[in-house]
Amino acid sequence: MDDAANSGISEPLDLVKLSLGERVFIKLRGDRTVTGVLHAYDAHMNVVLSQVEETIHIVDVTEDGNPLPPRIEKRNLEMLFVRGDGVILISPTQQ
Amino acid sequence: MASIESYVDHLVQVILYDGRIIVGKLKGYDPRTNLILADSVEREYSTDQGVEMIPLGLYMIKGDNVALVAELDEEKDSTIDYTEVKAEPLGEIHH
Amino acid sequence: MNIKIQDSTHSTRYIDIYITQRTFDASQLFIMLIFSFFKTLTDQVITVELKNDLSITGTLKSVDQFLNIRLDGISVEDPERHPHMLAVKNCFIRGSVVRYVRMAARSVDTTLLEDATRREAKEAKK
Numbered sequence: 459m460d461d462a463a464n465s466g467i468s469e470p471l472d473l474v475k476l477s478l479g480e481r482v483f484i485k486l487r488g489d490r491t492v493t494g495v496l497h498a499y500d501a502h503m504n505v506v507l508s509q510v511e512e513t514i515h516i517v518d519v520t521e522d523g524n525p526l527p528p529r530i531e532k533r534n535l536e537m538l539f540v541r542g543d544g545v546i547l548i549s550p551t552q553q
Numbered sequence: 554m555a556s557i558e559s560y561v562d563h564l565v566q567v568i569l570y571d572g573r574i575i576v577g578k579l580k581g582y583d584p585r586t587n588l589i590l591a592d593s594v595e596r597e598y599s600t601d602q603g604v605e606m607i608p609l610g611l612y613m614i615k616g617d618n619v620a621l622v623a624e625l626d627e628e629k630d631s632t633i634d635y636t637e638v639k640a641e642p643l644g645e646i647h648h
Numbered sequence: 649m650n651i652k653i654q655d656s657t658h659s660t661r662y663i664d665i666y667i668t669q670r671t672f673d674a675s676q677l678f679i680m681l682i683f684s685f686f687k688t689l690t691d692q693v694i695t696v697e698l699k700n701d702l703s704i705t706g707t708l709k710s711v712d713q714f715l716n717i718r719l720d721g722i723s724v725e726d727p728e729r730h731p732h733m734l735a736v737k738n739c740f741i742r743g744s745v746v747r748y749v750r751m752a753a754r755s756v757d758t759t760l761l762e763d764a765t766r767r768e769a770k771e772a773k774k
Contacts, residue, residue, distance in 0.1 A: 475769050478762045488647075488699075488747075497758045498685060498765040501678045501772065504715075506685065506761060508753055537756055539682070539749040541715070544699075556710070556718070557740045566736060570745070572700060574732060586716075586742060598732065620698065623722075623739035630735035640731050644700040646745050 474499050477550050482507070485546040489515040493551055494538065502542035510535040557582055560624050565590070567614060568621040572643035574598070576625065577612065586616035596635070598643070603636035620646055678772035679713075681764060685756075686711040692755045695725070696741055697748040702730055704739065715743035 467473060474482075474496070482496045484505065494507030514531040557565075557579070565579045567588060577593030590612045597605040686708070695705040696717060703726070706719030720738040724730045733739075 469773075471769070475766065478765060479758075495758075497756070497761045498681060500682050500765075500768070502682075504679075504682045506682075506756070508756070508758060535748075535750050536753040537751045539685075539751070541743075541746045541748070543744070544747055556712075560740070566732075568732075596732075619742055620700070620745040621739055621741050623733065623736040626735050626737045633734055638731050638734075640729065643702065643730070643732060646699045 471499070471501070473550075474503075474548055477548070481509075481551045483549045483551045484540065485549075486540070486544045487546060488544070490544075491515075492538070492540065494535075499548075500542070503545040503548065504542040505540045505545070505548070506538070507540065508537050510538045512538075557586075557622050560622060564625045564627050564630070566596075566623045566625050567619060568623075568643060569614070569618045570620050570646045571618070572645050574643065575609065575612065575614070577609075579622075583616070586619045586622070588612075588614045588616070588619060588622070590614065598638070598640045600639055600641055602639070603634075604638050606635070678768050681768045683711065683713055683715065684764075685761065686715065686717075686749075689751060689755055692751060694719075694755075695750040696746055697750065698741070698745050699747045700745070702733075704733070704741070706738065709738070712743075715746065717741045717743065717746070717749075 477496050480496060481493060484492050486492065490512060492507065492510055492512045494510035496505060496507055498506040512533045512535065515528055516531060517528045518526045520526060560579045561581070563579060564576065567575045567590065569575065574596045575590065575593050576596055577590030579588060580591050581589040593609045593612045595607040595609055597607060599605070689708050690710065692708055693705065694708050695703055696719065697703045702724065704719060704722050704724055706722035708717065709720045710718040718738070718740050722733065722736060722739055724733045
């Protein structure tokens with residue numbers, strides 16, 4: 459494949475490649491999302507991010523099993539590796 | 554392999570995918586993390602009583618179920634009064 | 649498969665992990681990047697967060713192609729909730745149970761890591 463073809467988008471991971479060095483939004487299994495600056499990814503969608511904000515959406519249940527209103531927990535992390543098997547989607551963050 | 558070679562013939566604590574904890578002497582392993590444990594004992598944690606020790610004997614644990622293998626400090630382990638240790642059992646690993 | 653990481657300077661390490669013998673396919677090559685990345689973190693203190701919410705901090709001693717991790721001198725983040733690891737000196741964590749690995753920002757040369765990623769992505773497409 460020549461260089462011109464390589465530079466364009468021809469497969470899904472190319473979109474991820476264009477986001478290198480940019481802030482991305484990632485939805486993960488377990489009702490988690492993270493945003494951070496993307497520094498590395500691979501074919502498994504393992505990623506390395508910096509300046510990360512993680513959000514966990516938690517629904518607690520009362521003793522009799524009724525769900526309480528959902529609450530959100532946030533965490534900031536300076537450098538994070540996220541294992542690809544938990545990744546649902548990666549998106550360039552809307553500015 | 555980030556090897557467990559140095560654990561052979563040592564007391565190890567294995568955490569399984571379902572959250573169970575099994576302690577025994579590591580007699581062998583392979584690249585799939587299949588393990589052979591001698592004189593193994595399950596340590597069942599609960600919040601309302603101390604840790605229950607359930608003798609299991611010689612076990613071969615299939616690698617797919619293994620989440621973590623840890624080397625126990627036998628001296629330190631023997632100083633802990635497990636009848637007084639109360640904790641939630643570890644959670645399952647879900648995907 | 650012999651991967652030699654030159655230990656000369658930190659800056660050349662991501663890039664020098666190039667594979668001399670092309671006996672396996674490109675997609676395989678593209679997964680070596682993260683493995684190499686972890687190798688550069690050897691002897692650094694990292695925190696591994698497992699999918700059962702257990703967080704273990706320790707010194708990274710080794711990593712393999714499955715991203716299995718060997719940690720020394722470990723401590724758990726919340727010993728009250730997780731006394732299960734009280735007598736543990738070091739541990740081997742199955743790569744498949746890892747949710748996150750947290751590390752110090754200064755452990756990572758982000759520019760070189762991005763370059764290495766672009767390069768591996770390009771190689772993988774050939």
